Amino acid sequence: MAAVVPPLCEYRAVDLIMKCSSSDLGNRWASLLDFRMRELQQNVLFSCCHMTDDIKTTPADVSNASTGLGWMRAACTIVMGCVGVGILALPGTATRSGWLGSLIGLAFAAAVTFYNNILLWKTLHLAADGENQVVRCYEEAVRATYGTAVSLYFGVIIHVFLVSVCSAMLVLLGSTCYAMTHILHKRIWALIWTAVGIPFSWIKEVKDVGLVAAVGVTSASAMVIVILVASANRLISGSAPDSLVTAPRGAVDFLSNLASYFFVFAFTATSPTVCYHMNRPMDFPKTLIAAVLLITLLYMSVMELGYAAYGQSLSEVDTIVDAISPPGQPLDVFGWLINIVILIVMLPHFLVLFTPTAKQIDVLCSNVGERRRWSASHTKIACLVGRTCLVILDGCIAIVVPNVSSL
Numbered sequence: 001m002a003a004v005v006p007p008l009c010e011y012r013a014v015d016l017i018m019k020c021s022s023s024d025l026g027n028r029w030a031s032l033l034d035f036r037m038r039e040l041q042q043n044v045l046f047s048c049c050h051m052t053d054d055i056k057t058t059p060a061d062v063s064n065a066s067t068g069l070g071w072m073r074a075a076c077t078i079v080m081g082c083v084g085v086g087i088l089a090l091p092g093t094a095t096r097s098g099w100l101g102s103l104i105g106l107a108f109a110a111a112v113t114f115y116n117n118i119l120l121w122k123t124l125h126l127a128a129d130g131e132n133q134v135v136r137c138y139e140e141a142v143r144a145t146y147g148t149a150v151s152l153y154f155g156v157i158i159h160v161f162l163v164s165v166c167s168a169m170l171v172l173l174g175s176t177c178y179a180m181t182h183i184l185h186k187r188i189w190a191l192i193w194t195a196v197g198i199p200f201s202w203i204k205e206v207k208d209v210g211l212v213a214a215v216g217v218t219s220a221s222a223m224v225i226v227i228l229v230a231s232a233n234r235l236i237s238g239s240a241p242d243s244l245v246t247a248p249r250g251a252v253d254f255l256s257n258l259a260s261y262f263f264v265f266a267f268t269a270t271s272p273t274v275c276y277h278m279n280r281p282m283d284f285p286k287t288l289i290a291a292v293l294l295i296t297l298l299y300m301s302v303m304e305l306g307y308a309a310y311g312q313s314l315s316e317v318d319t320i321v322d323a324i325s326p327p328g329q330p331l332d333v334f335g336w337l338i339n340i341v342i343l344i345v346m347l348p349h350f351l352v353l354f355t356p357t358a359k360q361i362d363v364l365c366s367n368v369g370e371r372r373r374w375s376a377s378h379t380k381i382a383c384l385v386g387r388t389c390l391v392i393l394d395g396c397i398a399i400v401v402p403n404v405s406s407l
Helices: 010-018 025-053 071-082 085-126 138-146 148-181 186-201 206-236 251-264 268-276 281-316 320-324 333-371 376-400
Strands: none
Touching: 071 206, 071 268, 071 281, 071 333, 085 138, 085 206, 085 251, 085 268, 085 281, 085 320, 138 148, 148 186, 148 268, 148 333, 148 376, 186 333, 186 376, 206 281, 206 320, 206 333, 268 281, 268 333, 281 320, 320 333, 333 376
């Protein structure tokens, strides 16, 4: 919208010239030009203000619906970044904390994790500059607060943790395939799954990862259903234990299990990546509520019914999978189902946890490409090579370590 501004009255210039003496004519002309420039600047500023009033937006109103995650797909991504190996060990924690103590501990861990992620979301928003709603990752938020040195240290800690968890996923995939087939070796299976993971690692857009995660949530729900049905079948058949522990035997047992409950809610490492790639990052609290409620419901269901079905015998095995299908014994229907579902769940889980480190590799390759004046195709190839090397690193670690607990 153009502003209507009165033109400069020409009589000012004529009057000024007529009153001038020859000695100060130059100074008068300089004053006139200065006055004209100031008036012109004010007119331009006035016009711009009227134009921007019509299109003014707040950061919360900015959306990128064509490339980002919706709040529900973002919630699915968080769920798949969380539900995985940890859910299989939860029923065993009730053998030390009791069925009531484990419920209290898990609910407390869920509440603290939710509050911490709300604080993290506020930090990501406050550290953003200009029109950005949130910063892209932990490193940028820490750099804005503590400086570059602390940012590098924090980034190393986060990505070492994520690489370790991704390697654990490959170990579990290899062990599951070996338990189902009893051919080859679990390290060979881990190598095979590393090769399978390479093309999946080339999925660059987080919205596409979110689509895979949505499929993974369905698989995770199927895994929970298999565990619940197997536990219910044991209860109906009369093989359930007679006595169950209600409360922890001591503070040490409760605190040790509390650490396990916080670990199974460890999706905070991927929260900045998910939040940054949302259509509306200001909707992250809504995403967080949906994700935490679903995760807590899944965890409590598996933990309580699994403990009710197998009781204190869970303290003698690593996970409830070993209780449902004991190692060295032929697999029954539930054994086959639980192992197949684990395979389906682990791949999206691996992909979600792989993405934050992969995105950092993309940024590094892009920065190097800008300095060296690479073409867009060369930069893209460098990003794909970097992602492939990261998967190979995860696979090498998975081949070296003997089991998941070693990580």
